[in-house]
Amino acid sequence: MSTTTETGAPPLTGRRGSNLGDTIFAALAKLSGIFVLAVLGAIIAALALGGSKAFIAFGPKFLSSNDWDPVQETFGALVPIFGTIVTAILALAMAVPLAFGIAFYLTELAPAWMRRPVSTAIELLAAVPSIIYGMWGFFVIVPIMSQYVQPFVIDTIGELPLIGPFFQGPPFGTGILTAALVLAVMVIPFIAATMRDVFDTVPAVYKESAYGLGCTTWEVMRSIVIPYTRASVVGGIMLGLGRALGETMAVTFVIGNTNRIATSLFGPGNTIASIVALEFPEAETGSLKLSSLLALGLILFAIAFIVLAISRTLLKPGMKA
Amino acid sequence: MSATLSVIPGPAKDMNASLALGRKRKRANRIVKTLCLTATGLGLIFLASILATLLSKGIAGLSLTVFTTSTLPPGSHGGLLNAIVGTLIQTVLGAAIGTPIGLMVGTYLAEYARDSALGNAVRFVSDILLSAPSILIGLFVYQIVVSPLGGFSGFAGCLALALIVIPIVVRTTEDMLRLIPSQLREAVIGLGAPKWKMIVLICYRAAREGIVTGILLAVARISGETAPLLFTSLGNLNWSLSLTKPMASLPVTIYQYAGSAFQDWVDLAWAGALLITAAVLAVNIVARTLLRGRK
Numbered sequence: 235m236s237t238t239t240e241t242g243a244p245p246l247t248g249r250r251g252s253n254l255g256d257t258i259f260a261a262l263a264k265l266s267g268i269f270v271l272a273v274l275g276a277i278i279a280a281l282a283l284g285g286s287k288a289f290i291a292f293g294p295k296f297l298s299s300n301d302w303d304p305v306q307e308t309f310g311a312l313v314p315i316f317g318t319i320v321t322a323i324l325a326l327a328m329a330v331p332l333a334f335g336i337a338f339y340l341t342e343l344a345p346a347w348m349r350r351p352v353s354t355a356i357e358l359l360a361a362v363p364s365i366i367y368g369m370w371g372f373f374v375i376v377p378i379m380s381q382y383v384q385p386f387v388i389d390t391i392g393e394l395p396l397i398g399p400f401f402q403g404p405p406f407g408t409g410i411l412t413a414a415l416v417l418a419v420m421v422i423p424f425i426a427a428t429m430r431d432v433f434d435t436v437p438a439v440y441k442e443s444a445y446g447l448g449c450t451t452w453e454v455m456r457s458i459v460i461p462y463t464r465a466s467v468v469g470g471i472m473l474g475l476g477r478a479l480g481e482t483m484a485v486t487f488v489i490g491n492t493n494r495i496a497t498s499l500f501g502p503g504n505t506i507a508s509i510v511a512l513e514f515p516e517a518e519t520g521s522l523k524l525s526s527l528l529a530l531g532l533i534l535f536a537i538a539f540i541v542l543a544i545s546r547t548l549l550k551p552g553m554k555a
Numbered sequence: 556m557s558a559t560l561s562v563i564p565g566p567a568k569d570m571n572a573s574l575a576l577g578r579k580r581k582r583a584n585r586i587v588k589t590l591c592l593t594a595t596g597l598g599l600i601f602l603a604s605i606l607a608t609l610l611s612k613g614i615a616g617l618s619l620t621v622f623t624t625s626t627l628p629p630g631s632h633g634g635l636l637n638a639i640v641g642t643l644i645q646t647v648l649g650a651a652i653g654t655p656i657g658l659m660v661g662t663y664l665a666e667y668a669r670d671s672a673l674g675n676a677v678r679f680v681s682d683i684l685l686s687a688p689s690i691l692i693g694l695f696v697y698q699i700v701v702s703p704l705g706g707f708s709g710f711a712g713c714l715a716l717a718l719i720v721i722p723i724v725v726r727t728t729e730d731m732l733r734l735i736p737s738q739l740r741e742a743v744i745g746l747g748a749p750k751w752k753m754i755v756l757i758c759y760r761a762a763r764e765g766i767v768t769g770i771l772l773a774v775a776r777i778s779g780e781t782a783p784l785l786f787t788s789l790g791n792l793n794w795s796l797s798l799t800k801p802m803a804s805l806p807v808t809i810y811q812y813a814g815s816a817f818q819d820w821v822d823l824a825w826a827g828a829l830l831i832t833a834a835v836l837a838v839n840i841v842a843r844t845l846l847r848g849r850k
Contacts, residue, residue, distance in 0.1 A: 452584045
């Protein structure tokens with residue numbers, strides 16, 4: 235069928251006007267396609283060019299230094315990189331089990347009449363603008379964390395050996411864990427929707443055969459659905475990771491904005507996106523600080539690109555995001 | 556339940572052992588089912604909590620002055636008029652710039668380059684841009700438009716939003732065009748129509764609802780975007796319709812107001828948050844109903 239559309243009509247028509255129209259339209263379409271590639275190239279080039287001053291000034295130390303001192307004009311990317319990765323991974327650790335449960339519920343457990351409304355509700359959760367998550371996190375989650383969750387955890391888990399130090403410190407409410415929590419709520423719908431679509435691709439015959447052998451729902455899920463969809467499920471999780479890594483507004487409100495590597499999960503921190511959003515307005519054109527922020531942008535782009543590229547390779551083409 | 560199990564001749568010799576196994580399997584199943592139900596419940600609670608917070612705090616700040624007055628210094632009963640209008644202008648222009656490009660890219664992928672190397676590369680890159688951090692789009696437009704032209708502008712904001720629109724429209728356009736049966740294309744070509752007419756007059760028409768859905772989803776997405784506007788249109792506390800000057804927008808105003816120490820600004824931020832969420836969710840619901848009606 236593709237050969238029919240590929241070769242098209244021109245040999246048959248022979249009219250100059252329609253040939254010209256075809257040529258123009260095809261050229262426009264191809265040009266638009268190339269434009270998309272050019273945008274990607276331009277983004278990388280613009281960020282690299284803008285960040286070159288910082289890369290030249292600090293060299294490889296830019297990546298390993300945790301110094302971010304606008305007064306002394308020394309900038310290092312370690313703290314935001316650390317914050318970005320830690321918050322994103324913590325968020326995934328919380329979001330993946332929940333998203334899996336939701337997707338499992340929607341594909342196998344929910345009664346037919348409930349599937350559509352619950353599905354729609356989860357999709358609407360994905361449509362809520364990220365700044366709303368930020369406000370919700372700041373005005374709802376932060377007070378709950380500082381008044382109930384953190385004091386309780388500090389007094390119980392915080393006293394334990396080994397893992398205790400991760401749960402100590404003053405209960406500000408903001409911090410790395412809170413940011414991860416808000417991020418988790420944000421990426422749950424993305425991962426759940428992808429997993430649901432992926433689970434739906436399993437041929438019904440496989441599942442029915444397993445049910446026919448007497449498998450329970452969970453056994454069908456574990457032995458049929460998950461092995462069949464493993465690669466795509468990982469792809470969906472990576473898609474969520476890509477979202478979590480680059481999220482700006484939801485994190486900026488609750489992360490605490492401190493350029494130190496916190497030893498406790500309750501400690502404040504910064505992510506690449508939050509430091510760029512916060513410090514950009516104070517960076518003058520042509521300054522080393524602006525260049526450092528653009529360099530941070532390039533690093534974020536590189537991380538996100540790798541994660542999303544893996545995600546796209548694992549997800550079967552045509553699987554919607 | 557044990558009665559039904561006991562009549563099934565299992566492979567296990569020991570009756571008690573097979574009964575215990577059956578109980579264990581059913582227990583595991585029940586636990587997983589309960590956990591999944593809890594997960595779904597939690598997801599719905601999050602949505603309900605966000606909506607309830609928005610409604611309770613947003614309605615308090617909502618009044619007619621929100622729509623009739625521009626942003627004013629704290630304590631002087633300002634509104635959000637400039638931000639609402641700014642968001643409308645930037646969203647409409649962003650969608651107007653991005654949609655044709657996205658439509659053409661989607662057409663290219665579905666009609667011209669289904670399996671070509673260039674097509675695959677374009678599809679891959681477009682899908683990456685679809686999920687790329689939006690703050691980077693802001694930085695990019697800052698570097699290529701704001702910095703060389705020497706100032707923040709509403710136009711730069713439109714461009715940033717247009718870049719976000721493109722991959723969304725590409726994805727839905729390609730998916731929808733691919734759903735069209737090839738017999739339809741062959742019939743049109745067989746009648747002697749040139750390919751571009753087949754695409755514009757037949758394929759677009761057949762995929763209309765799907766394509767419109769994609770555009771609506773893109774509009775919903777960009778109307779709530781904050782990060783890319785921070786470095787492009789910046790925000791403007793005064794009334795301004797000029798595309799060459801900084802332009803206010805609801806999300807950026809919400810961002811500035813929500814973190815302020817003035818209660819009336821915080822109230823306005825909540826009112827704005829309620830407005831933007833209501834609009835985004837309404838557009839989403841319309842888009843989904845449109846797509847569903849087609850099936």
